[in-house]
Amino acid sequence: MSNIFSFPPFFEKFVRKLKELKFKIPVRFLRKALPYIFILPFFGYIMLTWIAPVIITIVLSFTKTQWTITRMEFSGLENYFRIFTRDIFVFSALRVTVLYVSSVLMINAFFSLLLAILVTYFVRNESVAAAIRLAWLIPRITPAVIYALLWRWFIDPRIGLLNKMLSMFNLPAPHDWLLTAPYSQILMIVVNGYVGASFGMIIYSAAITSIPRELFYAASIDGASDLQVIRHIIVPLLKWPIFFVTVWQTLSLISSYEHILALWAGGAGVARAAGVEVWALYAYSRAFYSAEYGYGAALSVFLVIIGLVFIVIFFKIFGFERMMQPSKVEV
Amino acid sequence: MMNGNSSYKSKIRRARIRRWITIIVVYSILLIPLTPILLMVGWLVAQSISKGPAIGIIPNGFTLENFRFLWAPIRFGLSEYPNIWPLVMNSLLLALGTTAFEIPVAALAGYVLSRMEFRGRMATMKLIVALHAFPGVILLIALFYILNRIGLYGKGLLTLLGVALIKAGLGVPMDTWILKGFFDGIPWELEWAAMVDGSTRFQTWRKILLPIVAPGISAVALFSFMGGWGEFLIAYTYIKRKEFYPLSVFLYSVIGEFVYVDWGLLAAVALFYMLPVLIFYALAQKTLLKLQLVGAVKG
Numbered sequence: 001m002s003n004i005f006s007f008p009p010f011f012e013k014f015v016r017k018l019k020e021l022k023f024k025i026p027v028r029f030l031r032k033a034l035p036y037i038f039i040l041p042f043f044g045y046i047m048l049t050w051i052a053p054v055i056i057t058i059v060l061s062f063t064k065t066q067w068t069i070t071r072m073e074f075s076g077l078e079n080y081f082r083i084f085t086r087d088i089f090v091f092s093a094l095r096v097t098v099l100y101v102s103s104v105l106m107i108n109a110f111f112s113l114l115l116a117i118l119v120t121y122f123v124r125n126e127s128v129a130a131a132i133r134l135a136w137l138i139p140r141i142t143p144a145v146i147y148a149l150l151w152r153w154f155i156d157p158r159i160g161l162l163n164k165m166l167s168m169f170n171l172p173a174p175h176d177w178l179l180t181a182p183y184s185q186i187l188m189i190v191v192n193g194y195v196g197a198s199f200g201m202i203i204y205s206a207a208i209t210s211i212p213r214e215l216f217y218a219a220s221i222d223g224a225s226d227l228q229v230i231r232h233i234i235v236p237l238l239k240w241p242i243f244f245v246t247v248w249q250t251l252s253l254i255s256s257y258e259h260i261l262a263l264w265a266g267g268a269g270v271a272r273a274a275g276v277e278v279w280a281l282y283a284y285s286r287a288f289y290s291a292e293y294g295y296g297a298a299l300s301v302f303l304v305i306i307g308l309v310f311i312v313i314f315f316k317i318f319g320f321e322r323m324m325q326p327s328k329v330e331v
Numbered sequence: 332m333m334n335g336n337s338s339y340k341s342k343i344r345r346a347r348i349r350r351w352i353t354i355i356v357v358y359s360i361l362l363i364p365l366t367p368i369l370l371m372v373g374w375l376v377a378q379s380i381s382k383g384p385a386i387g388i389i390p391n392g393f394t395l396e397n398f399r400f401l402w403a404p405i406r407f408g409l410s411e412y413p414n415i416w417p418l419v420m421n422s423l424l425l426a427l428g429t430t431a432f433e434i435p436v437a438a439l440a441g442y443v444l445s446r447m448e449f450r451g452r453m454a455t456m457k458l459i460v461a462l463h464a465f466p467g468v469i470l471l472i473a474l475f476y477i478l479n480r481i482g483l484y485g486k487g488l489l490t491l492l493g494v495a496l497i498k499a500g501l502g503v504p505m506d507t508w509i510l511k512g513f514f515d516g517i518p519w520e521l522e523w524a525a526m527v528d529g530s531t532r533f534q535t536w537r538k539i540l541l542p543i544v545a546p547g548i549s550a551v552a553l554f555s556f557m558g559g560w561g562e563f564l565i566a567y568t569y570i571k572r573k574e575f576y577p578l579s580v581f582l583y584s585v586i587g588e589f590v591y592v593d594w595g596l597l598a599a600v601a602l603f604y605m606l607p608v609l610i611f612y613a614l615a616q617k618t619l620l621k622l623q624l625v626g627a628v629k630g
Contacts, residue, residue, distance in 0.1 A: 256466070
């Protein structure tokens with residue numbers, strides 16, 4: 001059984017060479033050490049881009065670091081006092097984040113469920129279904145900047161199509177989608193909703209496909225309608241995938257701001273003026289637009305903590321197995 | 332008898348109507364929300380070859396003038412570039428750098444996790460899963476600190492490589508996991524059989540393992556290349572000198588300058604930038620869905 005794990009050939013060669021040269025090498029030791037040597041670069045990366053940054057974020061949050069990020073000046077809890085008492089933008093950032101996460105989640109976790117059921121259960125032609133899934137993937141695979149550019153055109157009051165389409169149906173067409181508050185927030189939700197919808201769609205589709213066909217046949221012989229099949233067979237069986245997608249998307253929405261930054265281009269104040277500056281973007285803009293790195297880090301610490309809490313939740317609720325295969329259905 | 336027959340017929344008719352209604356409802360829910368997206372893509376293509384502003388998705392006169400950026404200087408409002416190719420080279424360097432930093436490390440770690448027993452193996456796998464869930468983008472401030480500390484900030488091409496390194500580091504857990512899956516998928520018996528037949532360990536590795544794994548590794552490598560090519564946020568945050576902008580940051584800086592928008596030129600550059608992505612997904616769609624790589628992206 002010890003042969004289950006093979007060693008790469010050059011290692012064996014290397015060992016043979018060493019033996020030929022009559023070196024007294026502890027082969028057993030090398031055998032034991034080899035996996036660690038191979039995985040060392042991996043851990044180097046993990047340290048560099050994950051572990052160290054988490055620690056540095058926390059350390060920076062206790063400093064009054066400005067203008068030059070490498071010059072730290074400890075200031076105790078000053079940044080946190082500022083967040084809780086003196087910063088007037090914190091509350092609006094919080095409000096926008098709650099609006100953003102809850103609304104986009106509706107699209108990403110539940111509308112995507114509807115899409116997945118429709119495309120998997122109702123669309124019988126496999127290549128049509130694949131084409132529809134691919135079309136829904138467009139917003140996700142389009143580079144963020146191009147996606148923003150496309151929306152820029154679409155909402156443009158002069159040459160864009162959105163307002164023309166709206167006035168065709170006699171709906172109000174605001175002149176400025178980008179900067180007028182309720183409209184800009186609707187835009188934010190829709191733009192991000194398109195990006196996230198395909199994630200749930202893929203996971204749910206895989207789950208629905210793995211439901212044994214016999215269940216559907218049995219139900220239809222018993223006279224169940226399509227709606228009953230969905231309500232009493234598909235949705236109950238998709239309990240875990242739905243739960244998984246919801247929790248996963250909540251975390252990634254709380255921390256995501258790339259598409260907002262890309263669409264509301266033009267510098268620090270644009271997203272804030274438009275009322276679409278979510279917490280993560282606010283932290284970013286404090287650090288990189290006003291060069292208040294310490295304060296930005298303090299704002300990020302909340303996100304780091306949320307991230308860590310979610311990871312604990314993931315392991316506690318879903319366990320290792322379910323996290324690996326979120327679209328597995330347990331019949 | 333007549334009565335029974337007609338009620339049977341009307342039942343069939345009603346069932347048929349209901350079926351049509353179902354189909355119409357299903358397809359309208361699936362397709363109507365897609366119209367804006369499809370219109371946008373259609374516009375991008377139409378605008379890039381049209382003289383004036385395109386009317387919706389219908390080109391307004393035909394011209395290739397918009398693609399003059401391929402050989403002539405580009406002017407966007409206040410900024411002028413002598414040529415697009417340095418920007419393309421920057422994007423290429425970023426994409427290739429990301430792949431080069433990421434894939435060997437991930438392949439090695441994936442191999443170890445799949446084929447070797449060592450203490451902490453399970454813990455490493457759990458760490459990978461945890462990191463996959465943890466949002467890397469909130470660490471940009473601290474990563475900026477690290478970039479400064481290791482002396483890669485404000486160094487032109489070196490900064491570009493620094494961005495590639497960070498991008499690679501953030502992507503390594505996921506890729507390691509996918510590649511481990513590849514190695515897992517190769518039955519050990521295959522290697523065993525070859526060795527029983529008298530092949531050496533090196534031959535086994537060279538002739539059996541590598542050919543099976545190579546397509547998978549190259550798929551993951553291509554995927555990471557596309558990630559680097561499309562990268563915007565990290566590059567935008569850390570690269571401040573215009574000569575070293577990748578295409579994404581360049582386009583963003585142009586979009587930010589509200590005033591003088593030349594939609595035709597913008598659309599042409601955007602289409603040019605998107606072309607590799609489009610080709611890649613058109614070719615690799617099936618493989619990607621099979622590998623669940625698309626679902627593996629955060630979002």
